[in-house]
Amino acid sequence: MVQQLDVQKKAGQADYSELRSTTPGISLRVENVSKTFVSRDRIVEALQPVNLDVASGEFVCFLGPSGCGKSTLLSIIAGLEKSDGGAIIANERPVQGPGTDRILLFQEAALFPWLDVQGNVEFGLRQKGIPARERAERARHYLELVHLKGFERSYVHQLSGGMRQRVAIARALAIDPAILLMDEPFGALDAFTRDSLHAELESIWAETHKTILFVTHNVREAVALGDRVVVFAPRPGRIIRDFRISLPRSRALEDHRLVDQSAEILETLREAMQNPEQELVNGSH
């Protein structure tokens, strides 16, 4: 292996071997994780004790209407929010706080407007102390992967919503996390852009073997992307079903099998929504 790399270098080729050998996904276990928010006049049970096992390299979608604790659970997994009880185990080790093994992406790509695309992708690498040349190479590599070659010197205001999300994905991948946590990342995009980003994300996932947790309230999006669709219900936030999706990839949103499976999942969700448990009211419980 080492010999082979030497030969490549001698031949004067660009050495991207290190870039290609990215960190593959790791397993994740959510054990009895609960969270209640208490404010002056209300107690919100954002998450009843939740249990979930995710295999390394699995693509798992969290599906549910707003207010059922999906973002709360992602933040706890990212180590940005503390749970009241339970534990998050990543690669057999308890998660104690944020780490570069788990990167969270949001609906609004939180890019820096004063940096160009290249600068945005390099930002996390700079913080990690990676030398300038390697930073530049890695940024180039990931920008190419998300089809933004040629836009390195553009600023955020010059980009469409879809391009901004691509930059955010490139920036996250450049840090080389084992787990990508995506909170409604395509929720603000038009259907065409969303479609092409589905395809891109799927091929990035297939290439990198990352573990992906992807939050959405769009049933077809969940069925199109997930190996599993974990369905949440609100008040109190909880997991009600875990569907395994075994349709062949890549999946077209209009494929009748995908539509049928989506209808089945939607029905489960409707049933759960018809019998919502009451939110706890402070003092009366």
Ligand code: ADP
């Ligand atoms: P989802 O992402 O599924 O829409 P969230 O995890 O954002 O749901 O929220 C779950 C519930 O917890 C909601 O009722 C929300 O209002 C409440 N909640 C979330 N964060 C806070 C907070 N920081 N303080 C108080 N309540 C919160």
Ligand code: MG
């Ligand atoms: Mg949310």
